[in-house]
Each structure stands twice: as structure tokens, then as C-alpha cells.
Amino acid sequence: MSKHDTVLIHMDKVPPNLCRVLARKGRKAMTNQEISDASGLTIKRVGEISKLTSWGKVDVGQASAFAAACGVDLIKQGQVRKYLMRKEGCRLVHLEKSPNKKYLVELCRIETKT
Numbered sequence: 001m002s003k004h005d006t007v008l009i010h011m012d013k014v015p016p017n018l019c020r021v022l023a024r025k026g027r028k029a030m031t032n033q034e035i036s037d038a039s040g041l042t043i044k045r046v047g048e049i050s051k052l053t054s055w056g057k058v059d060v061g062q063a064s065a066f067a068a069a070c071g072v073d074l075i076k077q078g079q080v081r082k083y084l085m086r087k088e089g090c091r092l093v094h095l096e097k098s099p100n101k102k103y104l105v106e107l108c109r110i111e112t113k114t
Helices: 003-011 016-022 032-039 043-050 060-070 078-084 101-108
Strands: none
Touching: 016 043, 016 060, 032 043, 032 060, 043 060
């Protein structure tokens, strides 16, 4: 196993689709436009990355920009993983009133790696 594979396995513990679902500004879910503005990526590219279940086909710079815009640190994942593994469960309250709720829930259901 190469170092690249090891880094990818680590990054994929918080894959792009989950990273996108976690993106929020305060208590509100972020839109693709807001992530685009924060990351410098096009809205189209934000949408493409959001549907992926692995970082394997994403350029490192784009992965870093996308994750940072979503509020996720792909190297130091402790905060995110603690949030996801809380005893009371991960409620994702920011999704409840989101106009994008259906889209974000669909991202959670993606099963195939593209």
C-alpha cells in the first residue's frame, strides 16, 4: 500500500458527499453557491464533488478548498468524527429547515463510487 493510498483511506473517512451534507453556516445548511463562493470552485464543480463517495478522483487543491468551505478538516478529522459519533446521535439539525433538504438527504444515500 502506497502513502497515497493511506492518505486517501484517511480522507475517505469523511467522503465528499458527507462533507457536503455537513456544510453549514451557523445553524443553516450552506447552498452550493455559498460553497462555491467560499472555495473558489464553480457551482458545477461543487455539485460534481458533492456526489462523489471518494476523494480519489478529486485534485488535492480542489479537495482542500471544498472541504474547508464545508468546514471540514480532512487531515485533522477529530471534531467531525466526534460530532458524527455522539451518544445522542448526529442530528444534523441544520438540515431540518433547509430548502435543499431533499438534495442533501439524497447525497447521503449515494452508494456507488464515481
